[in-house]
Amino acid sequence: MSRSIDLAVIPGDGIGQEVVTQGLKVLNAVLPQDVKLETKEYDLGAQRWHRTGETLPDAELEALKGHDAILLGAIGDPSVPSGVLERGLLLKLRFAFDHFINLRPSKLFPNTATPLAGRPEIDFVVVREGTEGPYTGNGGSLRTGTEHEVATEVSVNTAYGVERVVRDAFARAAARPRKKLTLVHKNNVLVYAGHLWKNTFDKVAAEFPEVSTDYLHVDAATIFFVTQPERFDVIVTDNLFGDILTDLAAAVTGGIGLAASGNINPTGAFPSMFEPVHGTAPDIAGQGKADPTATILSVALLLRHLGYEAEAVRIEDAVSADLAERDGATPRTTDEIGDALAVRV
Amino acid sequence: MSRSIDLAVIPGDGIGQEVVTQGLKVLNAVLPQDVKLETKEYDLGAQRWHRTGETLPDAELEALKGHDAILLGAIGDPSVPSGVLERGLLLKLRFAFDHFINLRPSKLFPNTATPLAGRPEIDFVVVREGTEGPYTGNGGSLRTGTEHEVATEVSVNTAYGVERVVRDAFARAAARPRKKLTLVHKNNVLVYAGHLWKNTFDKVAAEFPEVSTDYLHVDAATIFFVTQPERFDVIVTDNLFGDILTDLAAAVTGGIGLAASGNINPTGAFPSMFEPVHGTAPDIAGQGKADPTATILSVALLLRHLGYEAEAVRIEDAVSADLAERDGATPRTTDEIGDALAVRV
Numbered sequence: 238m239s240r241s242i243d244l245a246v247i248p249g250d251g252i253g254q255e256v257v258t259q260g261l262k263v264l265n266a267v268l269p270q271d272v273k274l275e276t277k278e279y280d281l282g283a284q285r286w287h288r289t290g291e292t293l294p295d296a297e298l299e300a301l302k303g304h305d306a307i308l309l310g311a312i313g314d315p316s317v318p319s320g321v322l323e324r325g326l327l328l329k330l331r332f333a334f335d336h337f338i339n340l341r342p343s344k345l346f347p348n349t350a351t352p353l354a355g356r357p358e359i360d361f362v363v364v365r366e367g368t369e370g371p372y373t374g375n376g377g378s379l380r381t382g383t384e385h386e387v388a389t390e391v392s393v394n395t396a397y398g399v400e401r402v403v404r405d406a407f408a409r410a411a412a413r414p415r416k417k418l419t420l421v422h423k424n425n426v427l428v429y430a431g432h433l434w435k436n437t438f439d440k441v442a443a444e445f446p447e448v449s450t451d452y453l454h455v456d457a458a459t460i461f462f463v464t465q466p467e468r469f470d471v472i473v474t475d476n477l478f479g480d481i482l483t484d485l486a487a488a489v490t491g492g493i494g495l496a497a498s499g500n501i502n503p504t505g506a507f508p509s510m511f512e513p514v515h516g517t518a519p520d521i522a523g524q525g526k527a528d529p530t531a532t533i534l535s536v537a538l539l540l541r542h543l544g545y546e547a548e549a550v551r552i553e554d555a556v557s558a559d560l561a562e563r564d565g566a567t568p569r570t571t572d573e574i575g576d577a578l579a580v581r582v
Numbered sequence: 583m584s585r586s587i588d589l590a591v592i593p594g595d596g597i598g599q600e601v602v603t604q605g606l607k608v609l610n611a612v613l614p615q616d617v618k619l620e621t622k623e624y625d626l627g628a629q630r631w632h633r634t635g636e637t638l639p640d641a642e643l644e645a646l647k648g649h650d651a652i653l654l655g656a657i658g659d660p661s662v663p664s665g666v667l668e669r670g671l672l673l674k675l676r677f678a679f680d681h682f683i684n685l686r687p688s689k690l691f692p693n694t695a696t697p698l699a700g701r702p703e704i705d706f707v708v709v710r711e712g713t714e715g716p717y718t719g720n721g722g723s724l725r726t727g728t729e730h731e732v733a734t735e736v737s738v739n740t741a742y743g744v745e746r747v748v749r750d751a752f753a754r755a756a757a758r759p760r761k762k763l764t765l766v767h768k769n770n771v772l773v774y775a776g777h778l779w780k781n782t783f784d785k786v787a788a789e790f791p792e793v794s795t796d797y798l799h800v801d802a803a804t805i806f807f808v809t810q811p812e813r814f815d816v817i818v819t820d821n822l823f824g825d826i827l828t829d830l831a832a833a834v835t836g837g838i839g840l841a842a843s844g845n846i847n848p849t850g851a852f853p854s855m856f857e858p859v860h861g862t863a864p865d866i867a868g869q870g871k872a873d874p875t876a877t878i879l880s881v882a883l884l885l886r887h888l889g890y891e892a893e894a895v896r897i898e899d900a901v902s903a904d905l906a907e908r909d910g911a912t913p914r915t916t917d918e919i920g921d922a923l924a925v926r927v
């Protein structure tokens with residue numbers, strides 16, 4: 238295991254800087270003394286775009302490649318046209334670094350408010366495909382702005398792309414106590430992509446006889462997320478369905494203030510990137526109100542990815558204990574939550 | 583107003599027949615004496631496909647055209663490959679009859695179990711586009727079944743198609759007390775389709791200054807469905823997002839046993855089709871366990887569409903009263919629920 242971590246940090250916009258500061262605080266606190274942590278901050282996001290018109294220049298993309306991993310806060314601002322930073326920066330990174338595993342664990346921590354009655358046990362992981370589907374940017378528009386406009390979006394799915402994420406999801410399911418994997422798609426309507434996903438899933442399933450499997454249409458899956466979330470262990474799904482389901486998963490497990498994610502390239506060919514699922518929340522930015530827990534849990538995923546399993550578990554346990562013991566009545570500042578977790582780890 | 587209704591009935595598969603029987607029972611009970619109701623049943627669905635290989639022959643499609651409206655139970659069976667009946671029958675009807683308004687009201691009725699804590703007030707309508715988006719069947723697969731397979735799905739969106747559903751949604755919002763319309767899309771990623779939807783929405787908004795508007799990404803919308811569903815009044819969205827959101831909406835308002843829908847062609851050029859949102863539930867078919875309420879509420883939408891507003895309201899009020907007064911502890915049979923509602927209307 239490497240005893241140094243060379244980390245790229247992209248704080249981004251809105252509450253991004255605040256939550257990243259706490260993530261780094263906890264990272265510093267949890268790392269063994271002999272691990273050398275180097276961080277380099279990249280000024281990317283809305284302000285940079287307003288200043289220079291750049292989203293992610295080639296030189297910076299190249300420089301980012303040299304790091305062991307990337308920690309990202311949040312990207313986006315209402316002042317930037319929708320899609321510019323998403324396509325030009327966030328998705329560009331996911332695609333350029335071939336982050337084909339978008340890993341999003343969902344757990345209902347003790348003492349955490351859920352909108353669901355009866356507090357079901359929730360502890361599942363969504364393995365969202367990260368480099369294909371409707372996110373490829375394939376599409377276009379004809380006779381734009383006229384009454385004859387036709388706009389298309391093409392979901393692209395390859396055997397190569399589907400198989401690698403499905404295999405990864407099976408391996409993750411096999412490593413968990415319940416060993417259960419659910420494929421979510423919409424193969425009764427999206428028959429071409431659906432067949433590719435389903436056939437690949439069935440083929441890879443043969444290699445993992447110990448994993449029990451099932452299939453749900455995406456619409457039905459949303460029902461079970463609110464009526465029976467305890468039925469899920471690992472879910473594998475396409476890029477867009479994964480986007481939708483993980484926001485819903487975050488909501489039922491206490492809100493996106495707690496939802497962590499990893500954009501992972503398991504081959505190590507490129508740095509993986511860890512970020513909270515939430516956005517930039519411009520309405521509360523700079524006020525110390527943002528919950529940095531999602532970023533701190535993303536740091537745990539980062540550590541696990543780099544081989545620091547014990548440290549990852551310490552962060553997750555600290556979050557769990559912190560939430561269990563907190564006094565829900567008194568809201569804590571971003572800084573206070575970061576401090577509390579840094580002390581605990 | 584026409585004082586006769588010539589209704590096509592497609593009971594379909596699974597619980598379809600049972601729920602349709604109750605729907606017709608209530609329809610007969612609510613209609614004024616002088617309205618002549620004629621029904622003709624069409625044998626379409628899984629059994630027909632097994633017997634003849636046919637999903638929807640041209641002659642039957644042609645015959646269906648002659649009716650004032652269609653009442654459909656549910657279509658599909660595990661014994662039929664996924665997609666065959668969906669594409670060959672259900673979606674074929676929606677597309678052939680240009681059902682561009684897929685209307686799905688969601689209301690949390692009194693005394694109804696919701697998985698949400700705190701029983702928020704829920705009363706919104708999703709206006710789902712019904713003839714475009716990823717449902718067009720555009721797409722294909724190359725090198726199928728090999729490791730080099732590429733499968734695509736094309737979402738097709740036209741100014742014509744988007745504008746007519748958006749305008750319909752604005753009109754519906756304008757007619758409701760809260761006069762609020764939310765556009766749901768994913769225009770930060772699906773930029774081509776997203777721009778068409780957003781620009782059309784903004785353009786039509788100018789014609790409805792009394793309607794307040796907002797926009798949500800589909801992932802964020804799922805969060806609000808469980809944390810703040812009372813914020814919604816009318817939602818307009820694309821075919822696939824509407825599919826996903828309306829199942830979630832059904833779940834939070836007490837389950838798909840209550841969710842009604844109309845596949846509407848407001849021009850009257852073709853018959854509109856009314857169906858419960860739920861599927862065929864083969865596990866409980868034939869046991870008298872199915873809740874026919876969704877079908878009965880779909881009959882209310884059918885009546886409203888044909889101009890029988892008072893009768894539609896009577897059904898909706900009957901459902902509301904029935905749910906409020908029922909004894910949740912004793913489950914009722916399909917027949918008992920139908921009888922109770924037929925008496926009330």
Ligand SMILES: CC(C)[C@H](C(=O)O)[C@@H](O)C(=O)O
Pocket residue numbers: 323327328480514770771801
């Ligand atoms: C910001 C947006 C491009 C992104 C996505 O759609 O993937 C976000 O919603 C997420 O889930 O990380």
Ligand SMILES: CC(C)[C@H](C(=O)O)[C@@H](O)C(=O)O
Pocket residue numbers: 425426456668672673825859
């Ligand atoms: C059965 C299926 C084709 C259909 C759809 O996707 O529209 C259903 O889920 C619905 O919502 O009516």
